[in-house]
Amino acid sequence: MGSGPVTVTIGGLPFECVPLSSAVFDDVAAVYVILCVTEGGSWQVLDVAQVLDVGQTGQLGSRLDSHERKESWLAKCPNKNVWVCVYKMPTGRFSEEDRLRLERTLRQQYIRP
Secondary structure: OOOOOEEEEEOOEEEEEEEHHHOOOOOOOEEEEEEEEOOOOOOOHHHHEEEEEEEEEOOHHHHHHOOOOHHHHHHHOOOOOEEEEEEEOOOOOOOHHHHHHHHHHHHHHHOOO
């Protein structure tokens, strides 16, 4: 698997995924999913990736650059192959409540207590 963008269906939506180490995003509104990706296999979230975190923000680039849980993501991923997957939700079409609703849904679906 290369390090270029990969489109992954998460919660029925197309998320664009890139390695965290090379992630550079503008300050756009989005929901993001942090994955620990195993080596090999196909890009199907449940069989090759562990969902480490789900969040939402109105300023994606700034949020990821200074995220307080970034070290935790790396610590929970033994091979350090952490990817960030983004579903952009432009403020002209989506509200903060729309982002919060999607974040809650994805957390319920993918984050194990």
